[in-house]
Amino acid sequence: MSLRRNRPFAFFWVAQLLSNAGTQVSELAVPLIAVLTLSAGPASMGVLTALEALPSLVLALFLGVFVDRLRRGRLLFWCNIGQGVLxxxxxxxxxxxxxxxxxxxxxxxxxxxxxxxxxxxHTAYIPVLVPDRRQLTAANSSIALTDSVTAVAGPGLGGLLVQLLTAPVAIAVDSASFLVAAVLQASGRGPDPSPIAEKTRFLPSVRAGFAAFRGQPGIVAITAGKGSFDFFQWAVIALYILYAVRELHLSPAAIGAIAVLGSLGPLLAGVITTPVSRRFGTTWTSVVAAILLGGNLLTPLAAGPDLLVIATIGLGQFLLGLGVVFLIIVRSTMLQRSIEPGLLGRAGSVIRLVEWGAGPLGGLFGGLLGATLGLRPGLVLLGIGTLSAVPWIATAAARGHLSMPDERG
Incomplete structure (x- = not known):
């Protein structure tokens, strides 16, 4: 069955599109309401950023076991409802x-x-909706493309809503989008098999997830590289809105325009990852993607008229988004092809722990750095730090760990 004729996947895809559009609005509106309405400073923004990533540090392993023991479709539905209400x-x-x-x-x-x-x-549920493993790269690319399309429209819409109707209205849009997405997903009536009954205790279950993760050196390398990048990226996030508003004097609409330009990178990644991977393989293209993560350096270097500043920062975020999403698609496909379905939730939780677990420390570090050195010098140092992913991924490429099974001779 082609993906276009796969009804459960199509409904899942549309629900993802809708909820992500709202999320993109809130990702801009929440820090803006903190800065513009509640007068948050660097330290407060560091704490806010850290709390967004903290669940990955304290809950990831528990939730990985939890996900592997529940019906995943039902869990996705209630996660959407809960986020909408909160x-x-x-x-x-x-x-x-x-x-x-x-x-x-x-x-x-x-x-x-x-x-x-x-x-x-979500990562563990896609192989249920798309049982033909040959379609997994296309399915993951489709999801990434959906995320990227919403990333293009969402921030621009968010900036416009904040500019015209205030940040709370923009956040209300996100709340509604989650609730509608939950209804759409339920309407798709996708398969939702019961998990295999497992009597293993919590710690042995976690160890099984770690073992599955460690057994795939390519996945380990991408995760370690992206984890080191994410530490610095969360620090950048803590300072970015403050820098844009207080030093560059950009309006919410201008910040939204930058986000739109930047989100074209993930959009392009969703389109080109499958053909590029087929044409050139995933080994050295992943190294190029890691180098693009240094796009953050253009943010503190932007200067001149507002249009030039918007274009410069937008270009940096475009390159950054292109590299990140390419690596995520490659890693997701490797994960789904190489790890048995019953372990996907736990292996995914290890990945999330490594990557986002650095987020709380990164957010706090960014707030401290901005308060100590100033926003621009802090962003320069953090931009250099985002290139720390390159050695991890280049080493794995040299060892032949980043190729897909069908690329190996």
């Missing part, structure tokens, strides 16, 4: 003028936990 409390509190940074902290952490469970179940 995010909806932010515009409600703002309407009654009782919104505080403490509430943003709590909501950010709780939504991050549900998003983590969704992400782990």
């Amino acid at each position: 995010i909806g409390t932010v515009p409600l509190a703002a309407a009654f003028d009782v919104l505080t940074m403490a509430q943003l902290y709590v909501v950010t952490f709780a939504v991050g936990g549900l998003a983590l469970a969704y992400s782990l179940a």
Whole structure:
């Protein structure tokens, strides 16, 4: 069956499109409401950024076991519902003028936990919807393309909504998108098999996930490289909105325009990963993708008229997004082809722990660095740090660990 005729996958795809569009709006609107409405400084923004990633550090391994023991389709449905309800409390509190940074902290952490469970179940659920393994690269590329399309429209829409209707309204859009996505996913009626009954205790189950992860050196290399990159990337995120608003004096609409330009990179990755992988293989193309992660360096170097600043930062984010999504698609396909379905949730939780587990420290480090050195010098150092993924991935490429099974002679 072609992907276009696969009804459950099609509904899943549309639901992903809708919820991600709303998420892109909130990813811009939440830090903007913290800076513009609640007057958050570098330290507060560092804490907010850290709390978004903290669930990956404290919950990833537990949720990996949890995902492998539940019906994944049902779990995805309730994760969407939970995120919609939690995010909806932010515009409600703002309407009654009782919104505080403490509430943003709590909501950010709780939504991050549900998003983590969704992400782990989502990766493990795709092989259920697409049983033909030859279609997995195309399916993962389709999902990445969907994410990228929403990344193009979402930030621009978010910046416009914040500019015209305030940040709480923009966040309310995200809340509604999660609820509608849950209904759409349920309407697709995709297969949702019961997991194989497992009586293994928690720690042995976790060890099985670690063993499956360690047994794939290509997956380990991409994860280690992306984990080192993510530490610095979370630090950049902690400072970026502050830098754009207070030093570059950009409006919410201009920040949204930068995000739109940057999100064209993931969009292109979703389109080209399958043909590029088939034509050139995944080995050295992954090294090129890792080099593109240094696009963050263009942010503190941007200067001149607003249009030039927007174009410069947008180009950096374009290159960064292209590299990140290419690596994610390659790694997801390697994961789904090489690890048995019953271990995908746990292996995915190890990956999430390595990558996003660095996020809380990265966010706090970024806030501290910005408060100590200033926003621009801090962003220069952090931009250099995002290139730390290159040695990991280049070494794996030289050892032949990044090729797909059908590329090996």
